[in-house]
Amino acid sequence: MSGKLRHNSVRIVLALSMACAARVGAQTDPGPRGGAAGAGGYYPSLNSTEQFAFGSARTVFQEIDSVSGTMPGEAGKGLGPSFNGNSCAQCHAQPAVGGSSPGLTSKQNPVPNPQVALATLHNAQNSVPSFITANGPVREARFVNLPGGGADGGVHGLYTIQGRRDANGCQMDQPDFATAISNHNVIFRIPTPTFGLGLVENTADSTLQANLVANQQTKNAMGISGRLNTSGNDGSVTRFGWKAQNKSLLIFAGEAYNVEQGVSSEVFPNERSAVPGCVFNSTPEDFTSLAAGGGSGDVTSFAIFMRLLAPPTPTTASNSERNGQSVFATVGCALCHTSSLTTAASPYTGMGKQEYHPYSDFALHSMGAGLADGISQGGAGPSEFRTAPLWGLGQRLFFLHDGRTSDLMQAIQAHSGCGRPDATATPTTSSACASEASAVIRQFNNLPNSQQQDILNFLRSL
Numbered sequence: 001m002s003g004k005l006r007h008n009s010v011r012i013v014l015a016l017s018m019a020c021a022a023r024v025g026a027q028t029d030p031g032p033r034g035g036a037a038g039a040g041g042y043y044p045s046l047n048s049t050e051q052f053a054f055g056s057a058r059t060v061f062q063e064i065d066s067v068s069g070t071m072p073g074e075a076g077k078g079l080g081p082s083f084n085g086n087s088c089a090q091c092h093a094q095p096a097v098g099g100s101s102p103g104l105t106s107k108q109n110p111v112p113n114p115q116v117a118l119a120t121l122h123n124a125q126n127s128v129p130s131f132i133t134a135n136g137p138v139r140e141a142r143f144v145n146l147p148g149g150g151a152d153g154g155v156h157g158l159y160t161i162q163g164r165r166d167a168n169g170c171q172m173d174q175p176d177f178a179t180a181i182s183n184h185n186v187i188f189r190i191p192t193p194t195f196g197l198g199l200v201e202n203t204a205d206s207t208l209q210a211n212l213v214a215n216q217q218t219k220n221a222m223g224i225s226g227r228l229n230t231s232g233n234d235g236s237v238t239r240f241g242w243k244a245q246n247k248s249l250l251i252f253a254g255e256a257y258n259v260e261q262g263v264s265s266e267v268f269p270n271e272r273s274a275v276p277g278c279v280f281n282s283t284p285e286d287f288t289s290l291a292a293g294g295g296s297g298d299v300t301s302f303a304i305f306m307r308l309l310a311p312p313t314p315t316t317a318s319n320s321e322r323n324g325q326s327v328f329a330t331v332g333c334a335l336c337h338t339s340s341l342t343t344a345a346s347p348y349t350g351m352g353k354q355e356y357h358p359y360s361d362f363a364l365h366s367m368g369a370g371l372a373d374g375i376s377q378g379g380a381g382p383s384e385f386r387t388a389p390l391w392g393l394g395q396r397l398f399f400l401h402d403g404r405t406s407d408l409m410q411a412i413q414a415h416s417g418c419g420r421p422d423a424t425a426t427p428t429t430s431s432a433c434a435s436e437a438s439a440v441i442r443q444f445n446n447l448p449n450s451q452q453q454d455i456l457n458f459l460r461s462l
């Protein structure tokens with residue numbers, strides 16, 4: 001009797017493991033979470049004065065720019081000559097103002113990629129590049145090399161104001177994206193969400209340094225190193241953007257206003273791509289008004305809005321999600337995606353000495369040939385990226401720096417190095433294939449299916 005049982009159970013184990021082998025990949029991303037946007041409000045402990053400032057700044061973040069502020073409903077001034085968007089909130093939208101790329105699969109606000117309609121708004125003459133689609137993510141494009149050779153790396157505006165009713169006489173062609181694509185010379189970036197970034201901005205360099213060297217032995221054993229990107233000017237830690245290339249929210253706001261919308265400001269005072277005949281305003285276009293009742297410019301408001309934004313609220317509750325949370329740590333994801341950091345003292349009510357949960361070390365890691373984009377920014381090399389913060393992931397529609405996937409499982413597998421080289425990646429040697437995350441991803445792939453599913457469920461609860 002007992003012998004027979006043993007025999008049966010061996011057969012069951014065998015059958016189960018064969019079923020497992022056949023069902024690799026059966027774990028599924030539950031998809032973007034529905035329900036209320038768990039983000040978009042002010043940090044909850046702020047006092048009423050600070051709450052009011054947040055509300056006013058949010059309105060400015062949503063302001064739409066036209067060339068000289070004269071188009072109805074588009075009172076912001078300074079759009080173009082080249083641009084990717086006409087409002088911060090156009091790209092930072094999901095699941096609420098301040099977030100990441102909007103899209104049709106949103107449960108909160110399903111909309112097509114706004115960059116499609118933007119191409120011809122007010123009679124503009126732009127054609128929509130092949131990588132901008134109605135159901136794809138908002139994107140900006142960088143060229144790896146200059147057309148004549150030599151490193152480029154800069155953002156090339158998708159559109160120009162040529163033909164717009166508010167840009168009389170401007171003649172300026174769009175960059176030749178079709179040729180750049182056929183030459184594998186263009187890479188993409190999607191918007192990162194700005195929720196909770198005041199906490200990140202106010203985290204001491206020493207906190208990030210200590211976190212990076214914590215668990216050193218485990219990191220060494222798993223092949224994880226990482227380093228912080230730093231400012232070439234003062235040597236302090238930079239932490240914003242896909243390559244942690246930017247120092248502060250004010251600097252990022254100034255740069256975004258200039259690069260994404262073509263609006264010059266006190267932070268970036270000179271007009272980009274200032275083709276004669278296409279410059280319509282005095283510079284900077286956004287500035288501190290010295291008139292009675294005037295005030296600081298838009299860039300200051302953008303930074304205030306983002307600095308006071310609360311982090312996304314997780315909904316982690318089910319047994320599976322809670323189990324996923326602990327397996328996420330034990331399998332090694334948290335060696336880069338740090339679950340807790342603490343802010344320094346803060347001038348804003350209740351934001352000082354606070355523990356928060358970004359799931360990032362804000363450090364750069366070498367991610368291998370499959371993710372490498374060939375672009376250097378500050379100290380970040382061609383295959384290095386900032387550990388993407390995972391807070392708010394549950395309501396995100398597109399993943400990885402170029403938005404190549406909407407599937408969490410694919411985003412995880414892309415960490416492994418040479419898996420699927422990016423079509424646009426420059427040719428690399430096999431040693432450059434290696435990703436610091438390879439060993440962790442191997443461990444993840446060795447987990448039973450149910451535990452992989454728990455991790456996916458946990459991630460969609462963030």
Ligand code: HEC
Nearest residue numbers: 084085088091189190191192240241242252256257260302
């Ligand atoms: C056309 C779309 C678009 C518009 C418009 C836009 N952004 Fe962004 N934003 C992006 C992209 C793409 C990135 C990622 C850039 C990178 O790191 O290479 C980004 C990143 C950021 C970040 C970094 C967040 C982080 O996680 O470190 C901040 C801050 C930011 N944007 C602020 C703004 C502000 C303020 C405005 C309005 C002036 C704005 N953005 C307008 C697309 C846009």
Ligand code: HEC
Nearest residue numbers: 333336365371385386387388399400401411436437440444
């Ligand atoms: C060596 C450090 C490292 C490890 C280990 C690591 N990651 Fe990442 N992760 C990154 C970096 C860097 C990125 C950004 C890559 C890019 O966009 O090119 C990222 C991006 C992601 C994204 C996409 C986020 C977004 O904003 O698009 C997800 C999801 C993710 N990681 C989950 C995981 C999970 C789950 C594990 C464990 C199985 C893990 N990661 C292990 C460094 C790491």
